[in-house]
Amino acid sequence: MRNILMVILISVFGLTLSNASVYKGQRAYMKLCKKCHKSGGKLAKTHTQSEWEEFFDDNAKLLKNVHKKDKAAMNKLNSKKFDKNIKHMRQFFHKYASDTGNVPACN
Numbered sequence: 001m002r003n004i005l006m007v008i009l010i011s012v013f014g015l016t017l018s019n020a021s022v023y024k025g026q027r028a029y030m031k032l033c034k035k036c037h038k039s040g041g042k043l044a045k046t047h048t049q050s051e052w053e054e055f056f057d058d059n060a061k062l063l064k065n066v067h068k069k070d071k072a073a074m075n076k077l078n079s080k081k082f083d084k085n086i087k088h089m090r091q092f093f094h095k096y097a098s099d100t101g102n103v104p105a106c107n
Helices: 002-018 022-032 041-042 047-065 070-079 081-096
Strands: none
Touching: 002 041, 022 041, 022 081, 047 070, 047 081, 070 081
16 A cells, blocks of 8 residues: 555656646747747647647757757757756647647737
8 A cells, every 4th residue: 555655646746847837938938939930829820739749859859950050049949948948848839739729828
């Protein structure tokens, strides 16, 4: 019984730590991407949830590939700030993708 309780507590704790924040993702977008892409809500609507997942898979490999000719964008995508916020940005774009019907409150 004690082992089962311990597994449940560790699982809950692990899930809590792995949760990404849509709000933090939106805030990171504003700091890193808004200058070039303008509205995050409009950009999020340009792709479906599964497409955004592909962009952010493998440490945002596809996203970086799309921006590879833009030195300023690559500097941001290879920054510690991006690495710190990648899971949050992924969550932001996933939540407001074209196939969700969700609209962010503020951009």
